[in-house]
Amino acid sequence: MAALTSTATDLQNEIAWTAATRAAVWGDALEYAPREGALLALVRRSSGVTRTTFLIQSAIAPEHGDLEHDKWGNVSLTAKYWNRAVDIVRRQDGLVGLCVLHTHPGGSGSPVWSGTDDATDQDLGECFLGVGLLPAGAPLLSLVASRGALRGRVIQWSHGAGKSVFNPVHRMRTIAPDVFEARRTIDHPRAEGEDVPAFADRSVRVFGKEGQRQLADLHIAVAGNGGVGSIVADHVARWGVGTVSLWDPDIIRDVNINRSSVYTFDDAGARRHKAPVLAEALRTFALQRDIRVRHSKRDLRLKSELPGLLDADIILSLVDDPRPRHFLNRLAYANFIPIIDGGNVIASSAEDAPDSELGVVENGAIRINTIGPGHACLWCSGHLDSAKLSRAFRTPEDKAADRRRGYVEGLGPEHAPSVMPMNSLTSALVELRLQDLIFMLSKHAVTELYYDMIPGTLAEVPRRRAPGCHHCHPFEGRGDSAEMPFADL
Ligand SMILES: [Zn+2]
Numbered sequence: 001m002a003a004l005t006s007t008a009t010d011l012q013n014e015i016a017w018t019a020a021t022r023a024a025v026w027g028d029a030l031e032y033a034p035r036e037g038a039l040l041a042l043v044r045r046s047s048g049v050t051r052t053t054f055l056i057q058s059a060i061a062p063e064h065g066d067l068e069h070d071k072w073g074n075v076s077l078t079a080k081y082w083n084r085a086v087d088i089v090r091r092q093d094g095l096v097g098l099c100v101l102h103t104h105p106g107g108s109g110s111p112v113w114s115g116t117d118d119a120t121d122q123d124l125g126e127c128f129l130g131v132g133l134l135p136a137g138a139p140l141l142s143l144v145a146s147r148g149a150l151r152g153r154v155i156q157w158s159h160g161a162g163k164s165v166f167n168p169v170h171r172m173r174t175i176a177p178d179v180f181e182a183r184r185t186i187d188h189p190r191a192e193g194e195d196v197p198a199f200a201d202r203s204v205r206v207f208g209k210e211g212q213r214q215l216a217d218l219h220i221a222v223a224g225n226g227g228v229g230s231i232v233a234d235h236v237a238r239w240g241v242g243t244v245s246l247w248d249p250d251i252i253r254d255v256n257i258n259r260s261s262v263y264t265f266d267d268a269g270a271r272r273h274k275a276p277v278l279a280e281a282l283r284t285f286a287l288q289r290d291i292r293v294r295h296s297k298r299d300l301r302l303k304s305e306l307p308g309l310l311d312a313d314i315i316l317s318l319v320d321d322p323r324p325r326h327f328l329n330r331l332a333y334a335n336f337i338p339i340i341d342g343g344n345v346i347a348s349s350a351e352d353a354p355d356s357e358l359g360v361v362e363n364g365a366i367r368i369n370t371i372g373p374g375h376a377c378l379w380c381s382g383h384l385d386s387a388k389l390s391r392a393f394r395t396p397e398d399k400a401a402d403r404r405r406g407y408v409e410g411l412g413p414e415h416a417p418s419v420m421p422m423n424s425l426t427s428a429l430v431e432l433r434l435q436d437l438i439f440m441l442s443k444h445a446v447t448e449l450y451y452d453m454i455p456g457t458l459a460e461v462p463r464r465r466a467p468g469c470h471h472c473h474p475f476e477g478r479g480d481s482a483e484m485p486f487a488d489l
């Protein structure tokens with residue numbers, strides 16, 4: 001099994017921004033057309049194992065005297081604009097750098113770097129990184145955009161060579177509550193032979209070959225490989241997703257078999273871990289025959305696990321513990337990675353009496369939330385709170401004592417009642433939300449879905465972002481400088 005490591009040659013550079021920031025940077029710079037436009041923005045790093053994402057956090061809109069145009073309409077940024085931007089950078093906390101975008105408004109195809117662009121970026125590297133106008137280690141990025149396409153490069157300063165070195169941006173992600181777009185740039189073309197396999201026929205008839213290529217280009221992480229997580233991972237692999245990462249510290253037990261995918265009584269007998277067994281199975285039936293599957297048996301809240309999570313385009317959170325859920329909630333806002341969080345609960349008169357002959361089902365529900373910039377977070381919508389989180393930190397001994405006292409609410413999922421139909425519906429709803437996010441079928445942001453098991457009804461629950469919520473707003477776009485609730489602080 002491939003560990004969560006890679007060689008430097010695999011390292012991809014991506015940019016990610018919200019749709020609003022993209023409009024404020026790329027969109028506003030195009031307003032100068034037919035002249036060139038330009039704009040500076042704050043950028044932070046989000047460091048994965050196989051990719052570095054440059055998060056374009058916010059635009060620094062040009063003011064009067066910040067831009068100059070020559071008689072041919074070519075733009076240049078004045079010292080006034082650069083100095084103002086450097087002052088703004090210095091006032092931020094955590095490592096932050098600059099991104100400069102300029103436009104070549106003439107064409108709609110992929111723009112081509114001009115000789116002037118090369119010379120300008122060469123000087124920028126020397127001035128900001130070589131001389132050190134930016135803090136050490138701060139990212140410096142140059143983007144050039146036409147109306148329909150964008151191309152970018154990361155500028156680094158080689159002290160040895162005494163010159164700037166450019167590395168291309170390979171991919172771009174744009175996210176908003178109703179938008180998810182991951183697009184390769186011209187500097188990362190698809191390899192020969194990467195075409196859609198013939199056996200994808202039935203889904204090609206839904207989304208076309210381009211849709212199938214889009215799936216093959218995606219990296220989906222499945223956090224929690226229990227009942228729901230194993231079914232979802234099974235399905236996304238069959239669907240044609242190109243890279244799947246799995247996280248689960250648990251061992252397969254005989255009581256798991258009746259509501260999961262893939263796991264067998266042999267696995268339970270051999271006390272195998274869920275994540276590697278699932279990873280092995282996915283390879284046998286994945287539509288994308290060269291699927292890249294990674295797995296981890298570790299708690300995803302460990303510092304060592306974060307870079308692996310930051311490689312994912314979308315994370316499916318199917319964990320049954322509020323602690324990883326809280327961790328992922330923060331990660332979504334900090335790194336511009338949308339997360340679909342799902343779970344179900346059944347209340348029965350038999351839930352604390354495993355020998356009962358009669359079980360009366362009192363209630364049952366499924367909840368699916370999409371979180372990430374623009375959406376209400378799990379704290380905004382009340383699904384995480386301090387009481388829930390602190391209960392999860394109680395030791396097994398404390399919990400046993402709580403049970404003896406008759407205090408059972410929120411004690412965790414160890415013996416939670418669960419059946420296959422509820423797990424398969426939860427999985428299907430998560431997959432349908434995922435499908436909507438990728439292909440934007442509804443063109444509508446659905447923050448929360450609620451299925452009520454007794455009447456059998458499905459409803460959209462309106463959720464608003466809490467303006468003062470300190471679990472989402474302060475972390476937006478902070479990437480590596482976001483403080484994370486690690487398990488090993
Ligand atoms: Zn140019």
Ligand SMILES: [Zn+2]
Nearest residue numbers: 377380469472
């Ligand atoms: Zn919030």
